[in-house]
Amino acid sequence: MSRISEGDYVFMQLPSGNHKIVRIVADSLIVLGKFGSVSANTLVNLPFYETYDIISKTEVRKIAAEPADDLETSAESGINDVLTMEGNKIQYHGNQTLSMSEIEQFKQSGLKGDALIKKIQEAHQDFDKKTEFSKAKYLKRKKAKYMHTFCPLPMTCDRLLDLYIDKDPARVLGMDPATLAHMLSLANVRPGGRYLIMDESPSVLTTAILERLGNKGCVVIAHENEHPNLDGLKYFPQWMPSDDFEGENPMVRLINLLDLFCPEETLPFVEKDADSLKGTQKTQYLRQLYRENQRLWVRKQCELGFDAVIVLSTLNLVDIVPRLLEFAAGSTPLVVYSDARENLVNLTLALKKDLRVLAPTIMETRLRKFQTLPGRMHPTMTAKGYSGVLLHGIRVLPDSAAVAVGMAAQRKKRKIEPAENTVQT
């Protein structure tokens, strides 16, 4: 994964700090908006992680610069002023950036990229008087605006999530990367595991788990609609489930809630002699057979118990989670995400009465990014607001006496109490 290949989805980091996912299709033109366009063929075999300047549609040049990603453009104390150091004294010069019309003149004179930046820099009368910090900030800001550069990065789930958070956080239920990461650990996701999940995001949770599975194990997606939302999975063609009846052991298996919870309502599958069928009838039959086998595999796994139940859904959690719990093996984690703590508070209260989950706990993890410019270190001035939290607990098996009297009895508070309470009450 160190060079771009044809067919790849590539995550383009742009000088503005924004991102774009492009697909490398032979002979196509890759359009990066105001940062220029370049032919896909030119990109094939370029190393990832380097920054390139677009010279023309068929020519790019590797440059030393790093894309602007750690510099804030938002307000900072005195940021609109030019601060200069004279000896030990700090002087203010007010806002003295070039006017847009001056910059336009430079641009129309045909200057581009680095050369344009240099010109603007020279024209800025106070440039030499600036502190190192404000110089760095000024250059980065100008670069972000006028450079035709990009930095190609391989697609990862982390980058997919970043993209959604930038463009439309509601689609990922306002989930921040630290929370997603925490879900994977708390759910004990590991190569070879088999996980029952609900994923209402455009497959962000799904791809995150798949990255951890490698080529072993399986994700079963229980979806509430006729078809699941696999929008993000398309950037990872290796995992995309298909109706391809030749496929073996797919990493992603699908089941809708009706087939999951009410198998008795599934219409009986009528076996046929495939060899006696022809053409589309045969193809159709084999596809149905493949789906039926998938369904049977999932139902079998439901009986064996999954290695974790992981839920990212806007269905009433108090309603859906206890039903999914039935399919978790003993001692496996339950992890539930919600974009509102209130939903998980209600779920906790319900689970406290349901004895099948040990120590249900709500966790809130929040990342805080910093600017790390020398001498100017501080958390970024603004950040996305996240309200998402997760609940985790461990599926346990209440003792046989309790199990014998059935589910209804379990929901009532039982006389037998956990060890720690025995002495406390």
Next chain:
Amino acid sequence: MSRISEGDYVFMQLPSGNHKIVRIVADSLIVLGKFGSVSANTLVNLPFYETYDIISKTEVRKIAAEPADDLETSAESGINDVLTMEGNKIQYHGNQTLSMSEIEQFKQSGLKGDALIKKIQEAHQDFDKKTEFSKAKYLKRKKAKYMHTFCPLPMTCDRLLDLYIDKDPARVLGMDPATLAHMLSLANVRPGGRYLIMDESPSVLTTAILERLGNKGCVVIAHENEHPNLDGLKYFPQWMPSDDFEGENPMVRLINLLDLFCPEETLPFVEKDADSLKGTQKTQYLRQLYRENQRLWVRKQCELGFDAVIVLSTLNLVDIVPRLLEFAAGSTPLVVYSDARENLVNLTLALKKDLRVLAPTIMETRLRKFQTLPGRMHPTMTAKGYSGVLLHGIRVLPDSAAVAVGMAAQRKKRKIEPAENTVQT
């Protein structure tokens, strides 16, 4: 307020980082637990803010040291190790502190205070090899344990709150100082203002407002029980309300919810000729008269409207807040504290339907303290967990058409919508 006077309540900062409030009563003994005891007379006229070493019950000595207040005792990466610098290299030496029995030996040899610390320090074989940081930390820790020192500070509401947070945060509904401070600003508390409050804390909110009022204005405490909780107010005798009928314009006035909401149920006050009464009968009558005048003053103010309504109560907020709103003048702030965000979410939803509060908003403010030792700057490793939040909004007067149809109509969503919504919907 620069020296201790007889009768003062004094906030004692102790070497452990703990605090204690003591009252300076002539000829009494001030007991500071393991940090020693000293006679109150010895303390009278001592300057505040200095640190004193207790030599004997009748003798203290001013010392240069500052009480240990910015140093953490909790775990820090490698804190249990002795780190030494040898050239540029960092060496580990494991945990090599003295054993308790060794220290006890020193103590039994009669050593005290600074001398004891020095001895322990000398005995610590690796002391010279430690980094400046670990030296500072080591010394502070030892000081905290063996010094008989204290630092007297004047009583303030800020310190009162600190004390409750240390000892029993539930009594102040887990309210952190930043939230209290924010309430005062959002409620527009200023000298001369008249505020209607509920204060379920031991008067922490009350004293915070009183500090801002100086000697002008008034706090009316609406209390749900027969008597309000004025536990914290006793440390500020100047503000303590009394049944003293000689008192004029008390800063604190009390009214219970029944007298506030149902004045028609208050038994009619029977006026008498005070001069015709004698002894306890007269005293009792004058006291009743004083209370009645207070009640009338409060009811009058209710009609005029208060300068803010500030609520710190565990009564159902959706129930109590709309009732209190009636007594707020137009354009004055509503500020409500709760130890659970859920309660304020419910209140926000109720207020959105009730048109009398503009832009009800929930704010969460959290302080994060840092260790500022040179070269070892970081947020404190642990901190109290606060869950409290506040709601604020502005009391407004819905237009007359709406008012005319009465309160019931207001609770329904009206056709007229705020300006910003007119274009959005």
Next chain:
Amino acid sequence: MFLNSKRIIEEGDLVLIWISRTVIRPVYLKKDEALQTKFGHFLHNDMIGRPFGSQISATQGRGFVHVLAPTPELWALSLPHRTQIVYSPDSSYIIHRLQIRPDSKVVEAGTGSGALTHALARAVGTDGTIFTYEYHEDRHMQAVKEFKDHELSDIITCTHRNVCEDGFQIEKPTLATAVFLDLPAPWTAIPKLFEGEILNRKEAVHICCFSPCIEQVSKTVKVLEEHGFQSIEMVENQAKRWEGHESMVRSVDEALDVLRDVRKRRNMGIERRKRKRLVSEVEAEQSEEDKKLLRGDYDNPVVYNPWGKGERVKEGDDGYKWAPVSTIEPEIKNHTSYLTFALLPPLQD
């Protein structure tokens, strides 16, 4: 204006016209004038004589505004952001920790937008004084004008000065017990506090330095220690704003019924296609409802649609189940500045 409890709006008053959370317009009321907004035309005459907090309707249309009395917080919200302002979670904690009381004398540098100065003025009231210093001349002039307009000139003394170089001394002693420094290099200003009669050394003096970068804190702490300050403590104040909303409660049984509905319609479609091949006229016997079902269209009212999918459902609409949730503002103030507090004990005679 900022310091009284006026109840009725009069001509000449400064009012803050609340148009929306993000649009608050300061207006001095004058007879026969009007406020023009994109939401309508609002007559000053409709406001004068009414109580503060009144809802005023546009001369035409359904728009309305609220007319509010000025407070430091509302004023800060109404400011076009000339420079970064000290936001209320910070300013309120600063005032709290600096133990500012009615009658306090406070030194502030720089004045900046004047947002904190307003809050400080409210706290000290008419018996106290704020001595505020600003290097930037335009900002200084702007602040002087504003404090005059806001009738705060008696409380606030403005000085145009680079305190880091020229110190704090003015013609009269300031004798402050509280100091607030919002400067790029507070450590250069701290020594200047000891030149002239700036601090009231008979009382404890509380100081707060407000710096965005951690390196500024290190330098500040060092210089504070060198100058005899104690109880040095640095804190950050992280504030988040939440709103209450109602979120639709969608049950599993409803989800299952949606799936059953889809399955039923699909099966009927299969049956229909089968039958069509055999006896096409059978179709004519179907009921109207079954015919509708066969169309399999979500716009079709017969489709089971428990959550109003594709319809315009407003939060809290009847016919659906709702639960309270909180949502955070989309962009939070992740950092404002580090607040370094310290205390200078009184000098003993």
Next chain:
Amino acid sequence: MFLNSKRIIEEGDLVLIWISRTVIRPVYLKKDEALQTKFGHFLHNDMIGRPFGSQISATQGRGFVHVLAPTPELWALSLPHRTQIVYSPDSSYIIHRLQIRPDSKVVEAGTGSGALTHALARAVGTDGTIFTYEYHEDRHMQAVKEFKDHELSDIITCTHRNVCEDGFQIEKPTLATAVFLDLPAPWTAIPKLFEGEILNRKEAVHICCFSPCIEQVSKTVKVLEEHGFQSIEMVENQAKRWEGHESMVRSVDEALDVLRDVRKRRNMGIERRKRKRLVSEVEAEQSEEDKKLLRGDYDNPVVYNPWGKGERVKEGDDGYKWAPVSTIEPEIKNHTSYLTFALLPPLQD
């Protein structure tokens, strides 16, 4: 053990006995042995053959425990805190950002308690390798033993070494694509990564330095830049734990009724005293209920007591109204460490 999906407990298994949130005991099961706790006596025989997650009752008394399969997170919870551990909100984000995948090769220094090492081992699985280094000999020995006991020795290669001085090179190339440094001076270890076949320079290498103090971050960032690392980003991960509870809903009408009740009893008391002075025998005519009321005692059952004041009311008890609320842990982890991430692009041939 840590890497499989075993369902049934067997003799010899390592299980984690969950006694309470704060007491989790690692136990290797052996026939006829028992676990003694202050809550009771638990027989290994009662656990062997049962499914993981089973609830096991004490041989006498009402106490019980749960028998859990080990995971890195549970293992970390069970640790007597030998040294500060990397907590799960941090460790999970570190693994995420370092893009650790099944088959990754990872360099970790120092090993510490091994909590992160366990999580790393789970992430790389049997096809990957963790090269972990520890200066402190006791800790190293302890870790070696633990990884062996946990059947992770094939995945984890432990080296007793001061990497800041002696580098990372061991007998075989490590060729790592991810590096985690939890050292007092990571900037002294970074140059050592370029000595020997430590990094896989054909792939991008991700690094994370874990430092509690901000000054350590400054030095680290500088050295990372000098060594060609890019996309340098420092973050803090603030995690808080919440619990759901039910809080009693107390209405205003109930509060008013309590006050009315007090007032009524007080007035009756006054009346009674008056009458007593006049006709003491009238009192005998009072009803039993009025007599009770006159006692004016809160323990008196006739007193109106809607919220069970003075009684033992358990959260959620019938007869009261409750609302869901969340409460935070009384002491939070305010800071663990700053996480500095960076990326070293692959070398181009």
